[in-house]
Amino acid sequence: MKKKILIVDDDPRNIFALKLTLKARGFRMETCTMAQEAIHILKNDPQIGLVLMDMMMPEMDGYEAVKIIRETPSISHVPVIAVTAQAMEEDRQKCIDAGAQEYVKKPIDVEELLTAIEKFA
Structure with a gap:
């Protein structure tokens, strides 16, 4: 089973597009629009295996x-x-220095995103 991905983005359109793309590829997801909420979700859902974090x-x-x-x-x-x-x-x-393992720029190139995700799958 693929990892459950937490999508963190304050723009609902971005969340919608990411969910559509990732669901079609068999990923399970949780979403939120605030960084504080993301930290809370991570602490309480051990199934989250990867975070896509809007910076x-x-x-x-x-x-x-x-x-x-x-x-x-x-x-x-x-x-x-x-x-x-x-x-x-x-x-x-700056993203890597903050502690992110990978970086994907917007607008998101789906293949680039999937390649980044697969590094941690």
Whole structure:
């Protein structure tokens, strides 16, 4: 069985598109629109095996959320793929420095996303 993916994005259109794409490929998903909620879900759902984290969100951004995930022993092992419209090389490095294992830019290239997910499947 494929890993359950947590999609974190403040834009419902992005969540809808990701769910449609990933469901068609047999993935199970949980979604939320706030980074704080994502941390709560991760702590309470041990079936989550991967996080797709939007990096630009209000209140707590993805960078801060990934740092908290990495600093929380019970969830620090969960791989995080940063998903962002910030597409410069330094933006990729900023995501990796925050603790994300992989980086995918928006608009999302489905094959690029699936390749990133498969690294952790």
